[in-house]
Amino acid sequence: MTIESKLGKLTGDLPHGVSEGVALGTGLADGFDLYESALGNVVVTFNPRGVSSVDLASEGFAERFADRFERRLFRAEAPSQWRRFIPEALEAGRPGTVPVDLRSVTAFQADVLHETARIPKGEVRPYSWLARRIERPRAVRATGSALARNPIPLIIPCHRVVRSDGQIGRYSLGNAHNKVVLLEREGVDLEALKRPPNRIP
Amino acid sequence: MGDLAMALAKNLDRAFPEVVEKMGGRLYWGLRRMSGDHQEAEDLTQEALIRAYRALSSYDRERIRALRVEPWLWTIALNLGRNHLRDRSRRPTFVTEAEGVLDFDPEPFDQAGWDRRLAELNKNQRTAVVLRHVVGLGVDEIAEAVGRPVGTVKADIHRGLAKLRDILEAES
Numbered sequence: 001m002t003i004e005s006k007l008g009k010l011t012g013d014l015p016h017g018v019s020e021g022v023a024l025g026t027g028l029a030d031g032f033d034l035y036e037s038a039l040g041n042v043v044v045t046f047n048p049r050g051v052s053s054v055d056l057a058s059e060g061f062a063e064r065f066a067d068r069f070e071r072r073l074f075r076a077e078a079p080s081q082w083r084r085f086i087p088e089a090l091e092a093g094r095p096g097t098v099p100v101d102l103r104s105v106t107a108f109q110a111d112v113l114h115e116t117a118r119i120p121k122g123e124v125r126p127y128s129w130l131a132r133r134i135e136r137p138r139a140v141r142a143t144g145s146a147l148a149r150n151p152i153p154l155i156i157p158c159h160r161v162v163r164s165d166g167q168i169g170r171y172s173l174g175n176a177h178n179k180v181v182l183l184e185r186e187g188v189d190l191e192a193l194k195r196p197p198n199r200i201p
Numbered sequence: 202m203g204d205l206a207m208a209l210a211k212n213l214d215r216a217f218p219e220v221v222e223k224m225g226g227r228l229y230w231g232l233r234r235m236s237g238d239h240q241e242a243e244d245l246t247q248e249a250l251i252r253a254y255r256a257l258s259s260y261d262r263e264r265i266r267a268l269r270v271e272p273w274l275w276t277i278a279l280n281l282g283r284n285h286l287r288d289r290s291r292r293p294t295f296v297t298e299a300e301g302v303l304d305f306d307p308e309p310f311d312q313a314g315w316d317r318r319l320a321e322l323n324k325n326q327r328t329a330v331v332l333r334h335v336v337g338l339g340v341d342e343i344a345e346a347v348g349r350p351v352g353t354v355k356a357d358i359h360r361g362l363a364k365l366r367d368i369l370e371a372e373s
Contacts, residue, residue: 003365007334010315011230015239018229018247019221025251028214 020074030069031076032061037090037154038185039178044086046078047071050099051086053151056174068151069104093121093157093186104151108136112146119160122186124193126164148172159183166194210265213257221250224271228278231336235282235327237316249278271338275346279328318368325349326361333358 023029027047034057035044041057045065052069055061065073078086082098089098095117102110111134119125131143147158153173159182163169168190171179183190205223208216225246233242253274257265319327325347332343340358344351 003362003369004334007315007330008337010234010312010335012226014221014225014229014246015243018243019218019225021247022221022225022250022254023218025247026217026254028217028254 023072024074024076027071029072029074030065031078032065032073033076033078035087035090038182039154039173042090042154044078044090045069045073046076047101048079049101049103050082051078051089051095051152051155052101052104054090054154054173089155093154093160093182094118095152095155098155100152100156102151105146105149108134108139108142109146109149112143113150113152113156113158116147116150116158116161117156119157121157121160122188124160124162124183124188127161127169128164130161144170154182160186162193205270206266206268209257209268209270210262213254213265217254217257220253220270220274224274225250227271227336228274231275231331232278232282234316234319234331234335237320245278245282249274249281252277252281269342269345272342272345275332275336275338275342276348279347318365321368322361322364326357326364329354329357330361330365334362 020029024031025048027049030045030047030052032043032045034041036042037054039056043053043055043057043061044051045053045055053065055064062073065071077083085097089096100113100117102113105113112130115130115133127143127147128137128140130147131137131140134143136142143161147161148170150156150158150172153159153171159171159173159179161169168176168179168183170176180190205216205219208219228249229242229246232245233239236242236245256277319331322330328347329343332338332346333340338346340351340354344354347354349357
């Protein structure tokens with residue numbers, strides 16, 4: 001056997017885990033990890049650009065992710081730079097120092113979500129307020145649709161946006177009851193919301 | 202090779218996994234033989250592929266189409282490794298145990314022994330020999346990857362092999 005052919009045998013397959021690491025590092029796949037939240041365990045997905053989605057840790061989340069984002073998903077740890085701020089972002093209901101990846105929504109929807117992220121904890125705003133804030137006062141329905149498409153609920157607090165008549169409105173994470181749970185936990189007086197403004201003492 | 206560049210130019214995200222699948226193994230094992238270290242080779246492979254993807258994202262289609270993907274990938278990997286490997290060459294390196302990949306080989310192939318022998322070549326010779334005979338690149342591809350003339354690369358391979366023969370002879 002020649003030296004050349006011996007050298008040719010000093011090779012093999014790519015070690016397990018490298019191609020997954022590359023997929024995660026390039027953002028061709030997202031990582032996911034489990035976190036606790038006011039609504040129980042949630043799945044947070046992320047890539048080098050930031051957090052890409054939050055979903056209830058229920059069966060089928062991987063399929064829901066694949067349908068919506070068309071990227072692969074691997075169990076992973078979030079980038080160490082901002083990993084430790086994720087629990088805080090979930091608890092506070094604002095991104096803070098956690099970057100968010102909103103490539104999955106339109107520019108209009110992203111405007112709505114960025115504005116939503118500024119609503120303080122324990123406060124609510126009507127859809128029409130949000131529409132005015134992004135200088136699209138007539139786009140109230142579209143604003144509602146944008147919130148329904150919020151890929152990062154809890155961290156982008158779409159639960160703080162309610163109907164002008166004080167009704168709670170829809171919620172994108174599970175059902176409308178989850179919205180009630182979150183708002184009550186933040187100390188929002190849901191009954192007071194339903195009273196017309198002139199009757200609020 | 203040309204087909205792959207075309208596919209990358211057409212749809213980077215769809216075609217890139219093919220780069221990883223086709224070239225990742227050769228990249229890892231080439232780097233592994235150059236460094237003698239699994240962890241370092243794995244880190245460099247991953248880093249090189251990620252940087253390649255980022256670079257491709259910023260190139261226009263014409264530039265991607267004109268690429269010879271594998272030599273280009275090796276340029277990235279070798280530039281990444283250069284400082285690291287230079288530092289390593291200044292200190293003793295523990296040679297890792299042989300791994301199971303060649304267990305089926307009829308001739309019990311001591312990878313650790315080959316790592317030790319390759320470590321005795323100078324860096325240019327080792328890089329050229331590994332790229333030619335472990336990775337299987339052509340001489341012109343190696344010249345492109347390392348940024349040296351074809352004649353120099355040929356000489357490095359020739360001298361590297363001669364030195365390996367001497368080492369083997371001295372062993373027996």
